[in-house]
Amino acid sequence: MAFDVLDEHEQGELVQKWLRENVLSIVIGIGLGLVLIFGYQQWRRHQASHHLDAATQFSVFTSDLNKKDVSGAKQIAAKLRSDYSDTPYATLSSMQMAEYYATQNDHDSAYAALQSAYANAAIPALKTLSGIYLARSDVARKKPQAALDMLAKLPVGGYAGLIAEVRGDALGALGKNSEARKAYETALTKVDSENPGTTNQKFLEMKLNNIAAEEKKGS
Numbered sequence: 001m002a003f004d005v006l007d008e009h010e011q012g013e014l015v016q017k018w019l020r021e022n023v024l025s026i027v028i029g030i031g032l033g034l035v036l037i038f039g040y041q042q043w044r045r046h047q048a049s050h051h052l053d054a055a056t057q058f059s060v061f062t063s064d065l066n067k068k069d070v071s072g073a074k075q076i077a078a079k080l081r082s083d084y085s086d087t088p089y090a091t092l093s094s095m096q097m098a099e100y101y102a103t104q105n106d107h108d109s110a111y112a113a114l115q116s117a118y119a120n121a122a123i124p125a126l127k128t129l130s131g132i133y134l135a136r137s138d139v140a141r142k143k144p145q146a147a148l149d150m151l152a153k154l155p156v157g158g159y160a161g162l163i164a165e166v167r168g169d170a171l172g173a174l175g176k177n178s179e180a181r182k183a184y185e186t187a188l189t190k191v192d193s194e195n196p197g198t199t200n201q202k203f204l205e206m207k208l209n210n211i212a213a214e215e216k217k218g219s
Contacts, residue, residue, distance in 0.1 A: 050084070050086075050087070051087055053084070054080065054084035054087040054089040054090075055089060057076055057079060057080055057084065057089065058076075058080065058089040058092065058093060060072075060076055061073050061076040061077060061080065061093050061096075062096070064076065065096060065097075065100060070100065073093075073097070073100075074097070076093070077093040077094060077096075077097050077113075080093045081093075081094065081116055081120065085120045086122065088121075088122070088123055088126060090116075090117075090120045091117045091120045091121045091122075091123075091126045091130060092117075092126075094113045094114065094116040094117035094120065094130075095113070095114065095117045095129075095130055095133065097113040098110040098111075098113035098114045098117065098133065098137070101113060102137070102140070107137060107140045107141045108141070110137050110140075111134070111137045111138070111141060114130055114133050114134045114137055115134065117130040117133075118130040118131055118134055124155060124157060125157055125158070127154075127155075128154050128155055128156070128157045128159050129159060131150055131151075131153075131154045132151070132154065132159060132162055132163060132166055134147075134150050135147035135148075135150040135151045135166050135170065136166050136169070138150065138170070139166065139169045139170050139173055142173070144169075144170040144171070144173035144174045145170070145174065147166065147167075147169070147170040148167065148170045148171070148174075151163055151166060151167050151170070160186075160190050161186075161187045161188075161189075161190025161191060162187070162190075164183045164184070164186040164187035164190065165183070165184065165187040165204060165207075167180075167183045168180045168181075168183030168184040168187060168207065168211070169207075171183055172207075172211050172214070177211050177212075177214045177215035178215055180211045181208065181211050181212055181215055184204060184207055184208040184211060185208065187204055188201070188204055188205065188208065191204065
């Protein structure tokens with residue numbers, strides 16, 4: 001190689017020349033690397049602080065809801081949606097507000113809260129669960145076909161039994177008793193294998209018996 005025939009002085013001169021010509025690029029490259037490292041560390045600290053703030057807000061929210069301070073809970077739920085929509089706490093607070101509204105038979109408000117939960121859910125399991133509750137709310141609002149449409153586009157995840165149960169509710173509301181019975185039977189097979197969100201077995205059996213009686217009556 002041509003570089004091999006140069007003596008040490010000539011080689012040193014070439015290196016120094018290269019450094020002089022490229023020093024700006026080297027400095028910029030090092031600077032950018034340091035900025036990126038520092039920026040990533042700052043971002044991680046911000047993310048940790050952001051999630052901690054959200055968790056604190058959610059703790060106050062649940063406390064207010066348990067104390068029946070609905071006004072206070074609503075304000076914090078709104079803050080979680082506006083400032084912490086990228087955390088699970090925005091979704092969880094909306095789902096809990098929906099549960100409260102449902103106990104008040106305010107199904108429209110429950111549905112709106114569940115829509116917010118579904119839209120903000122970044123975790124797949126929460127996306128599925130909030131979608132299932134949206135479908136259940138559709139049944140309560142006498143919109144069973146909308147419930148079936150929602151269930152059809154949800155990833156099953158660990159909620160096959162719950163999805164089957166709500167599908168049975170929607171099919172029963174549409175008068176499709178035979179299909180509803182099969183859906184409830186499927187849900188019953190999942191009771192032992194699923195823990196989160198699974199309906200009490202006796203209640204599910206009651207639904208199955210009722211729809212079977214309706215099916216027999218209609219035959």
